[in-house]
Amino acid sequence: MSTRNLEYLFAPRSIAVVGASNRPQTVGFVVMRNLLQGGFEGPIMPVNPKSKAIAGVLAYSSVDTLPMAPDMAVVMTPPHIVPATIDGLGKRGCKAAIVITAGLKAIKNADGTTAEDDMLKAAGAYGMRLLGPNCVGLLVPGVNMNASFIHEPAKPGKVAFVSQSGALCTAVLDWASPRGIGFSHFVSLGDKADVDFGDTIDYLGTHPEVRAILLYVEAVRDARKFISAARAASRNKPVLAIKSGRVAEGAQAAASHTGALAGADHIYEAAFQRAGILRVYTLEELFQAVETLAHQRRLVGERLAVLTNGGGIGVMAVDDLIDIGGSLASLSDETIGKLDKVLPATWSRGNPVDIIGDAPGSRYTDAMDVLFQAPEVDSVLVMHAPTAISSPNEIAEKVIAVSGRHKRAHLSTCFVGEGAVTEARRRFAAASIPTYHTPDQAVRAFMHTVAFERNRKILMETPPSMPVEFTPAATSARLVMDNSIRAGRLIMNEPDAKAVFAAYGIPTVETHIARGPEEAGEVARRMGCPVVVKILSPDITHKSDVGGVVLDLNTPEETEQAAHNIMQRVATTYPDARIDGFTVQKMMRRPGAHELIVGVATDPVFGVIILFGEGGTAVEVIGDRAVTLPPLNMQLARSLIENTRIYKLLKGYRDRPPADLDAICLTLIKVSQMVINTPEIVELDINPLFADSDGVLAVDARIRLDPEQTRGPHRIAIRPYPKELEERFTMNDGKVALLRPIRPEDEPKHYDFVSRLTPEDIRFRFFGLVKELPHDQMARLTQIDYAREMAFIARADTEGDGEEETLGVVRTVTDSNNDRTEFSIVVRSDLKGSGLGVALLEKMIRYCRSRGTNFMVGQVLKDNTRMLHFCQNLGFERVGMVEDDVVELILDLQNTPERSAHSGERTHPAP
Structure with a gap:
């Protein structure tokens, strides 16, 4: 970057x-x-x-x-x-x-x-x-x-347009010019030999004159850089994209259902969501979205009120809203009562608020005043159809005036028609109030705002903690996979795949291998019936398609005969297939359980992706799936599930209880961790995964390995939590603290940490008194991008009550060139002298050195003598005074030998 x-x-x-x-x-x-x-x-x-x-x-x-x-x-x-x-x-x-x-x-x-x-x-x-x-x-x-x-030249504006296609650049300028759309930057990337999307987004994301960034994307080259740049930019301003090539880019043969289902466009969609990018599908939609997002006030909710002088256009707007998943505000009795006082008796007394065709500007403003104050209304769409009685220009001026009185109001307008309303639209544009020609355009623009806020919320949302902690038996799983690779079984057999899942705490069905029909019968005798018998072959991906699965076998004799019959069917339908025997497993009866699929595939651009949806033998026909990028937490896993049709069934209906959604989420997290730990996994299926109110059970499993895979940065597009950076530190009083990278789940404890800082701690850290940090700012501190920033926290149970507390934090933000990184550090006052502050700063120095960063800089209040002293002991030099009371320090990371500002403290890797 x-x-x-x-x-x-x-x-x-x-x-x-x-x-x-x-x-x-x-x-x-x-x-x-x-x-x-x-x-x-x-x-x-x-x-x-x-x-x-x-x-x-x-x-x-x-x-x-x-x-x-x-x-x-x-x-x-x-x-x-x-x-x-x-x-x-x-x-x-x-x-x-x-x-x-x-x-x-x-x-x-x-x-x-x-x-x-x-x-x-x-x-x-x-x-x-x-x-x-x-x-x-x-x-x-x-x-x-x-x-x-x-x-032709571009008009000046506040919107940056970045395109991979030169032809589209000329078309967009030709389209935008007569519409009065201007640009701050208009960039043709071409072949992207050097400057690419990530570089450009990084530059434009911090540019003060850029209010929104528009992208035309054909293909992304460096997925990690692209996502990191977009995540950083979209926290501050809208980033919108059109992606060409939405149809399937040629189906490839895959060894799993997941490989067949995970189309390239679905993966781009998932990447855009994780990056906070709002996707649109046409140029007109792109610029309508920009008009809304670049000029609109922040949306605090999703409930829309429609104010109109024509019932027909109001109903059309509501129909369009509901069709695309919007939420219509339900007016309270109090709000209706207030509207009764200012509107004619014949008004609609509901939403849409039809104020009758003869409505003058004053009637609009009276109704807007009520709606803007209604707690059940988050946004108002003002609509107008020209009549011989009212003046669109007079109404527009009134609407602009009332908008100015309600500083936090979220407003858009739709004046339908052409000649009679042209001037009114111009006045709205001059007042930076979004205006649209048709109900459909207006509603879709509103939903762009909703989507943008949803994306932003996901970026800022504090994920819930996992319902249970799990520590995978990663070494055992590694041993099973290494044995499979040495044996040349790059598509792992079912028992081995299930052993890997079991090592990661995913419940599986007991499964054994039988080399022939007679042995299958003997295995059934030992296990106890009923059982299921399946063909075991590296050449047969979908066993049921060739008659290779028989269920509900109640005796060993039935099992042996079923195995003989499978052999005959496979010999007829797939005569060249290699047969290694059979798998015999317990017949699991989970009446009413949902059949799900959890899978992994490897995309050439974005690396590993995770898929979830409705499973079973007809999974490709059903086509109910959603994909996302690892790593996952409970919130992201839940969001993945919610993006499928089967989610509504999983919530329960009639006399069917809801499935254990936490167990499904935890399974997704475990699969995510499995593929992060194991680069050789390139495809994976759990199909079906039974899910009901009692939890989950992996019934069938498949893993495809590729020993040539590496742990390079492009395998996982979003850098996962770097667990290898965890270590334990013994403080001077003998208590042990865990020093580790910060996680999004740390936000609640971080509030507690800040609340326990003394006024002096806060002044030294924030250069002023801060009463409390809002959620947006706290989320920004705890939800970091490990690819470009780092924060280490110290956690320990100092009270002996089993509850770990946050004791201190050191943070660096590095420029996109990896040249300079700026640090900040704060430790609770009651722990001064424990050696913790120095240990945290030394850990960060080691980390930045290992990344090849050149300089670490910091600003310290001149009366913070303790900080100045130990920074100088670590090799920092005073550069000068930034202000009268602020000292700037710098450390040459690559040319200054390591020093220690303390003695006697001990660090060692966390287990």
């Missing part, structure tokens, strides 16, 4: 145009014209060896002859010249380039590398950032820069 030198790309002070031309209808001509007409205020230096001037501007024969080092260059040379051009620009001191040229990958070197590889190598030597190649360029209206060959 890097935003290094992106300021030179997006806000350069000087630009070189390499390949500028005077020939009309060429890219070099159009780029030069666009830069000049855009009004860029810095030097524009065309480079062309055959021309003295380009568009009246003095030209230079080569990059070497430029009178100054350009901040940024636009490169349009032939593809075989691009690497040398980039090298020359780098030598000259250029920090960024837009490479419009296409075809670099097609130019092959003798060693198999390409011209694109040469270009990247040249840029890397000088720290240059590259946009493209094969892009249409970059527009930043805020700095009057149109470094593109797009046919």
